[in-house]
Amino acid sequence: MTGLALQPARPAWRRDARLMRGAGLLRVIVFRAGGLVAGLALLGVVWEAYKAWGPTGGAHLLGISVLPRTDDNAMPHLWTIWNVLGQQDAVGSQQTLSFGPSSSGSSGGQTVLGAIAGDCLQTFQWAAVGCVVGLLVGMGLALLLDRSRLIERAALPYLVASQTVPLVALAPILAQWDGSIKIGGWTWSNGTSIELVAAYLAFFPISIGMLRGLRSASAVQNDLFTCTAASWRQTLLRLKLPTSVPHLLPALRLAAAASVVGAIVAEISIGQGAIGAKSGIGTRIWEYSQQSDSARLYASVIAAAVLGLGVTLLVGLFDLVLYRYNRLGARD
Amino acid sequence: MTFSGRRGTVQALQEIDLSVAAGEFVALIGPSGCGKSTLLRIIADLQVPSSGTVTVAGKSAAQARLDQEYGFAFQQAGLLDWRTVRANIELPLQLHGVDGDARRRRVSELLGLVGLEDFAEHRPPQLSGGMQQRVAIARALAEKPALLLMDEPFGALDEMTRERMQDELVRITDETGAAVLFVTHSIPEAVFLADRVVVMSPRPGRISQVVEIGLGERNADTREAHEFYAAITTVREALRGRLGKGDGDGDGDGALVDSREAL
Numbered sequence: 001m002t003g004l005a006l007q008p009a010r011p012a013w014r015r016d017a018r019l020m021r022g023a024g025l026l027r028v029i030v031f032r033a034g035g036l037v038a039g040l041a042l043l044g045v046v047w048e049a050y051k052a053w054g055p056t057g058g059a060h061l062l063g064i065s066v067l068p069r070t071d072d073n074a075m076p077h078l079w080t081i082w083n084v085l086g087q088q089d090a091v092g093s094q095q096t097l098s099f100g101p102s103s104s105g106s107s108g109g110q111t112v113l114g115a116i117a118g119d120c121l122q123t124f125q126w127a128a129v130g131c132v133v134g135l136l137v138g139m140g141l142a143l144l145l146d147r148s149r150l151i152e153r154a155a156l157p158y159l160v161a162s163q164t165v166p167l168v169a170l171a172p173i174l175a176q177w178d179g180s181i182k183i184g185g186w187t188w189s190n191g192t193s194i195e196l197v198a199a200y201l202a203f204f205p206i207s208i209g210m211l212r213g214l215r216s217a218s219a220v221q222n223d224l225f226t227c228t229a230a231s232w233r234q235t236l237l238r239l240k241l242p243t244s245v246p247h248l249l250p251a252l253r254l255a256a257a258a259s260v261v262g263a264i265v266a267e268i269s270i271g272q273g274a275i276g277a278k279s280g281i282g283t284r285i286w287e288y289s290q291q292s293d294s295a296r297l298y299a300s301v302i303a304a305a306v307l308g309l310g311v312t313l314l315v316g317l318f319d320l321v322l323y324r325y326n327r328l329g330a331r332d
Numbered sequence: 333m334t335f336s337g338r339r340g341t342v343q344a345l346q347e348i349d350l351s352v353a354a355g356e357f358v359a360l361i362g363p364s365g366c367g368k369s370t371l372l373r374i375i376a377d378l379q380v381p382s383s384g385t386v387t388v389a390g391k392s393a394a395q396a397r398l399d400q401e402y403g404f405a406f407q408q409a410g411l412l413d414w415r416t417v418r419a420n421i422e423l424p425l426q427l428h429g430v431d432g433d434a435r436r437r438r439v440s441e442l443l444g445l446v447g448l449e450d451f452a453e454h455r456p457p458q459l460s461g462g463m464q465q466r467v468a469i470a471r472a473l474a475e476k477p478a479l480l481l482m483d484e485p486f487g488a489l490d491e492m493t494r495e496r497m498q499d500e501l502v503r504i505t506d507e508t509g510a511a512v513l514f515v516t517h518s519i520p521e522a523v524f525l526a527d528r529v530v531v532m533s534p535r536p537g538r539i540s541q542v543v544e545i546g547l548g549e550r551n552a553d554t555r556e557a558h559e560f561y562a563a564i565t566t567v568r569e570a571l572r573g574r575l576g577k578g579d580g581d582g583d584g585d586g587a588l589v590d591s592r593e594a595l
Contacts, residue, residue, distance in 0.1 A: 220410030223378055227404040228424045229397055238427070242414050325414045 032316075036309075044078055051075045076295040081302070084295040085113035112296060116284060116303045123263050123280035124307060126191060130198020131259035131311075135252070137199065138206025145207070146214040146240070163204050171197050171266040190270055194280070197266035202255040209251025213244025245325035249318060256315040260308045281307060345371055346536035348384070354478060357505060357512045359526035361519065361567065367537025368515045372483050375513065376404050389478060400428065402479040403472030403510075407487045409464040411456040417467050418443070418452040424474045442470040445504060462493040466500070473508060480505070480512045487517065495555070498524055502550045519571070523563045524550060531570040541570040 051070045058074075059067035068074060076084075089110045110118075141159070145152040174193035181188035217239050225235045267282030279287075281304045288297040319326060345367045352358050360368040373379040375386050377393040388396035396402060403424075411420050419426075421442050425435045443449045446466040456464055465485055472480060486494045498521060505512055516522050522529045526545055533540040545563050547554060554560055 218408070218410065220406045220408045221412065223406065224404070224410050225427075226378055227376055227397065227402075228427050229400065230427045234427050238423070239412070242412065 032313075047075070048078060051077065073294050076298060080295045081298050084293065084299050085111065085116070087112050089115040112299060116281065116300055119279055119281040119284040119300075120303055120307045123260065123267065123282060123304075124311065126194045126267075126280060127198050127256075127259040127263040127307075127311065129195040130200075130262060131202045131256050133195065133199035134202025134204075134255055134259060135206055138203040138251075138255070139210050141203065141207040142210035142214060142244075143236075145211050152211075159204065159207065162200070167197055167201070167262060167265045168269045170200070171269040174266075175270040193270060194263050194266040198259040198262035201258040201262035205251040205254035205258065206248070209247045209254075210244050213247030214240045216247060217243045242325045245322050249322065249326060252315050252318060253312050256311045257308050260304075260311055264304055345374075345381070346538050348537075348539060350530060350539065352479070352511050352513055355509050355511050356528070357514065357526045359522035359529045360513065360515045360532060361517070361522045361529055362532030362537075362540075362571070363534055364517075365537075366532040366534040368532055369483055370537065371532075372481050372513060372515050376402060376481050400424070400475040401477055402481050403475065403477040405465075405468050405472045405480065405482045405485040407484040409456070409461075409468040411464055411467055411471075413456050416453050416455055417448060417459070420456065420467055421470045421474060423471060428475070438474060442473060445473070445507065446470045446500070460493075461489055462497055465489065465497060469501070469504065473504070473510070476508070478510060480510045482512060482514045484515050484517065486521065494518075494521070499550075499552075501525065519564050519567050520555075520560075523547075523560060523567055524554060529567050529570075531567060533571075541573070543567050543570055 054070040055067060056070050058065055058069035072080070089112050141155075145155060171193060174196055175190055177188045178190050178193065179187055221239055221243075225239055230238070263280065264282035264285070267280045268286050281300060285297065285300045285304060288300045291297070348371060350358075350371075360371065362368055370379060374381050375388065375393060377386075377397040386393040389399075389401045391399065391401065412423070415423070418439055421439050422435055425438060430438070439452075440449075443452055446469060448463065448466055448470070451459065451463065456467065459467070469485065472482075486497050489497060501512075502525065512525075514522070514525060516525075523545055524547075529543040529545060530539055531541045531543060532538065543563070543566050547557070547559055547563065
């Protein structure tokens with residue numbers, strides 16, 4: 001970066017830089033994937049090790065449970081969870097202990113894996129819509145707050161307060177609009193409520209991160225644009241949006257994860273008793289939690305975690321697309 | 333071009349009366365807090381004076397800024413890291429809607445002017461500090477301004493790079509014919525570059541003396557010439573002289589680097 005390199009560097013310099021960037025990219029991908037696999041393996045080892053050596057009945061101190069039980073119902077073996085994926089889902093429905101949603105899981109011949117995968121896809125769709133809406137709303141809010149300190153001071157506390165509203169209460173309220181709001185050919189459905197809850201969680205990190213990013217240009221850069229008589233729109237496009245990228249990318253990861261959580265929580269809190277025709281992984285988790293086979297419950301919970309991970313990785317692709325603007329990631 | 337600023341509040345500029353002729357190189361020197369940078373920022377319409385007027389090319393400072401009558405080079409290069417060197421230099425032209433062909437031609441000229449043809453497609457973090465500063469200067473010259481405002485542009489560079497950059501700046505101003513108002517902390521730098529050195533003193537910031545530098549054309553031998561050292565001595569004494577007249581708050585060692593920026 002610094003130094004006295006006043007003479008033009010050797011001609012191969014640029015090619016080298018490009019090669020190094022390519023290699024760096026591959027290294028990043030391999031490194032991330034490797035870390036993921038290693039983390040999962042470690043988690044599995046810890047799980048099985050505790051199950052093997054931990055107290056079967058758990059441990060209690062003064063009547064308070066301090067260590068979880070390790071019997072097969074509380075902690076099924078990893079291979080039990082794996083095996084359950086191949087079972088017929090319908091069998092599970094017959095084992096339902098209490099009255100649960102009957103619409104899902106009744107498709108005969110479907111395996112647990114198939115059912116879970118289908119549900120994950122549905123939740124992914126809700127979360128994706130929520131995340132995109134959250135992204136747009138969050139960015140719009142950030143632009144608005146950036147425009148005026150007064151608006152920022154007035155609105156920011158409410159923005160923070162918005163995140164303390166319990167989602168479990170919010171979702172059923174939204175669900176009351178199911179079918180009662182119609183605009184043109186479109187009807188408010190439970191899916192809309194779920195998407196809205198996902199967006200509600202997603203917009204917050206986006207707006208906060210983006211606002212920070214919009215203001216992260218250096219004093220010199222701001223002076224430069226003033227000196228150059230750039231308009232507000234030009235400054236936004238050529239300076240503020242690019243400088244907001246390094247703050248927006250991590251915010252987007254948070255938002256993506258939050259939208260999945262939002263969708264799942266909304267599903268569970270709406271779904272109890274009255275879910276529509278579609279079901280997502282949240283509904284599935286709730287349904288399996290009513291059954292006696294804990295391996296299924298674990299399978300569905302793991303699936304939800306995998307979904308969250310997948311969404312985060314997917315959003316991570318933006319890092320690669322926008323690496324040019326990502327000062328924190330630019331190392332070439 | 334005429335500049336005359338007046339700002340009467342405490343800790344600021346006072347009774348500044350200064351005019352820079354076309355093509356003239358004027359250096360502003362003085363201890364930290366004497367308002368050199370503020371003066372430059374007022375001329376650039378980055379700050380508004382409480383009273384007084386600034387005229388650039390016969391226009392108000394605000395109008396001059398909108399009309400791009402001046403280019404500004406800051407102490408930090410202030411380059412946009414996500415843009416290539418070419419795109420950085422191109423920025424002002426792009427913002428003013430200059431069409432692509434004319435833009436490319438002008439950028440090629442400028443790259444040649446600052447000797448960075450081979451680095452057009454590099455990004456700023458790949459460049460040394462001196463090279464980054466050259467990009468910033470090229471960018472400031474993009475709109476062919478008649479006036480170049482420079483706020484310690486070489487302040488962060490090491491001594492050797494700094495002298496090379498000074499040589500380059502002399503050549504560039506010869507080629508472009510631009511007038512320069514150059515803020516610096518360095519006496520040799522001011523003397524080497526300027527036709528006139530304006531010596532300022534703090535609290536309130538004001539012009540204490542104007543030293544004419546009659547060194548003629550600058551070249552490799554200038555820095556070793558007797559006249560060069562004589563001029564340096566004159567400017568140094570001008571800086572000390574001010575303090576001798578009773579700047580009596582214990583700040584009297586004539587320190588050129590002072591941590592306080594009262595403005």
